[in-house]
Amino acid sequence: MELLEKLKIKPIEWIEDDPEGPKLRWLDTRLLPWEEVYRETRDFKRVAVAIKTMEIRGAPAIGVAAAYGLALAALYSNAKEPDELWNKLREAEKILAATRPTAYNLFWALRRVMDRAQSGLKRGDDVDKIIYAVVDEAKKIHIEDVRTNMELGRIGAKLIDDGDTILTHCNAGALATAAYGTAEGIMRAAIEEGKRIKVIATETRPLLQGARLTVWELKKEGIEVRLITDNMVGYVMYRGLVDKVIVGADRITADGYVANKIGTYMIAVLAHRHKVPFYVAAPSSTFDLGIEGDNIPIEERDPDEVRTVLGKLLITVKDVEVYNPAFDITPPELVTAIVTEKGIITPPYRENIARILGDKS
Ligand SMILES: CSC[C@@H](O)[C@@H](O)C(=O)COP(=O)(O)O
Numbered sequence: 001m002e003l004l005e006k007l008k009i010k011p012i013e014w015i016e017d018d019p020e021g022p023k024l025r026w027l028d029t030r031l032l033p034w035e036e037v038y039r040e041t042r043d044f045k046r047v048a049v050a051i052k053t054m055e056i057r058g059a060p061a062i063g064v065a066a067a068y069g070l071a072l073a074a075l076y077s078n079a080k081e082p083d084e085l086w087n088k089l090r091e092a093e094k095i096l097a098a099t100r101p102t103a104y105n106l107f108w109a110l111r112r113v114m115d116r117a118q119s120g121l122k123r124g125d126d127v128d129k130i131i132y133a134v135v136d137e138a139k140k141i142h143i144e145d146v147r148t149n150m151e152l153g154r155i156g157a158k159l160i161d162d163g164d165t166i167l168t169h170c171n172a173g174a175l176a177t178a179a180y181g182t183a184e185g186i187m188r189a190a191i192e193e194g195k196r197i198k199v200i201a202t203e204t205r206p207l208l209q210g211a212r213l214t215v216w217e218l219k220k221e222g223i224e225v226r227l228i229t230d231n232m233v234g235y236v237m238y239r240g241l242v243d244k245v246i247v248g249a250d251r252i253t254a255d256g257y258v259a260n261k262i263g264t265y266m267i268a269v270l271a272h273r274h275k276v277p278f279y280v281a282a283p284s285s286t287f288d289l290g291i292e293g294d295n296i297p298i299e300e301r302d303p304d305e306v307r308t309v310l311g312k313l314l315i316t317v318k319d320v321e322v323y324n325p326a327f328d329i330t331p332p333e334l335v336t337a338i339v340t341e342k343g344i345i346t347p348p349y350r351e352n353i354a355r356i357l358g359d360k361s
Pocket of ligand 1: 057058059060169170171172173176177181182183209247248249250260261262326
């Protein structure tokens with residue numbers, strides 16, 4: 001865990017040496033940039049609430065938190081027999097899986113931890129040994145996420161030229177991961193290589209992750225950032241102000257369809273029109289190799305997110321009908337390349353995703 005100690009922004013922390021037992025601690029991203037409030041719990045149901053209400057958000061961060069949710073469920077289950085523990089874990093898995101449907105890392109992380117528990121069960125391990133394995137797997141997922149983002153950043157930095165202005169959408173930064181970020185990881189790595197970059201962040205209606213989180217992070221690290229509203233993207237591209245777009249992803253299919261924060265598709269279409277490279281940055285854990293095409297479940301959220309600004313200011317007639325999909329899908333023909341920790345994937349995506357990530361299990 002030494003690597004974690006060095007990081008400036010740690011949205012998720014596993015506190016092991018507490019006298020009352022291990023607990024999960026996280027930075028509540030709903031309150032940023034106004035307040036930096038940390039929350040903590042030993043109750044996996046509280047972790048599920050944190051994911052659902054977006055105190056913890058961003059696909060990789062959701063995966064790490066869910067894994068720790070299972071770790072808490074195991075540690076505090078009071079199960080006496082392995083079968084009883086398994087049933088409690090299954091129950092917790094169901095509750096955690098029902099929080100956010102699009103972020104694939106959630107299901108990937110839950111599967112990884114459950115597989116580890118199941119191997120112990122099959123081997124005939126006792127309760128303590130299975131609990132140890134579950135906690136260990138969650139910690140591995142956490143540390144791997146940081147390493148993966150750093151590797152992905154290092155690989156993606158090759159795509160960045162000195163002096164580039166990079167447009168990003170939503171928050172694919174430290175606050176969306178265990179640390180470092182995916183799209184922002186590439187920016188951080190490019191800066192570490194000595195390249196000078198400028199960032200344009202979109203505000204990202206309705207929950208303003210770009211204005212609140214991306215700007216907060218980049219400012220904290222002294223990275224030059226300019227904020228625009230979502231409907232300014234066309235004009236800034238028309239004026240030639242964007243050299244590259246880099247966004248994160250919530251789920252990528254076996255043939256390269258990319259689900260990401262609502263508004264991403266609009267930016268991809270504009271990038272195509274203005275011949276601006278459109279890059280997606282995502283760890284292999286975001287790839288759902290079991291599906292193809294635009295067959296991705298898209299989360300629809302509370303209409304009041306659209307009727308108001310962050311639930312505080314009503315900006316329309318209070319009972320107007322609203323459509324509030326949280327994500328959209330960008331087809332592969334609009335994606336210049338996908339940067340992963342295993343390499344840069346270019347078209348044709350079906351073949352190249354299978355070649356580069358085929359051994360993902
Ligand atoms: C590295 S994060 C990639 C995506 O998860 C991110 O771009 C995004 O869409 C986050 O959505 P959110 O609804 O804030 O969880």
